[in-house]
Amino acid sequence: MFSEIIVEEGMVVSVGQGTADVAVRQSESCGECSAKIICKPKSAEENIIKVEDPFGARAGDKVRIEINGNVLLRVSFYLYGIPLILLVAGIFSGMSLFSVYPAKELYSFVLGIGLVALYYLLSSFNRSSEKRKPAKIVAVKRYN
Secondary structure (H helix, E strand, C coil), X not given: CCCCEEEXXXXXXXXXXXXXXXXXXXXXXXXXXXXXXXXXXXXCCEEEEEEECCCCCCCCCEEEEEEEHHHHHHHHHHHHHHHHHHHHHHHHXXXXXXXXXXXXXXXXHHHHHHHHHHHHHHHHHHHHHCXXXXXXXXXXXXXX
């Protein structure tokens, strides 16, 4: 997975400062694709991916994008691994913290869920200022 590079072609829908939204057509392999955690469905036929744009592509340009496997692994760990660790840590620490209460399991579970909610809240603030995108444009074909 570390050395895996996923290459897709798509059409630039909109551009920002150093970024672009690329529409990629869905195929049969989208169901098994490990990059589906970064795609946002636009319709039943297209997904939108926010990518780095080092070439200054314009809306309507056909582009080739690359997604590195190590980036997907890191994004998956941030989305699923850390919250799972926080949930389990909250439950186990809550079992010792709330051992004198009759409903210690419930309080421990609420503590674990609270830690996960706090993590997602803090990461949403961090994500808005994040400049690095998981995919980048590697080739542009301009249509004037």
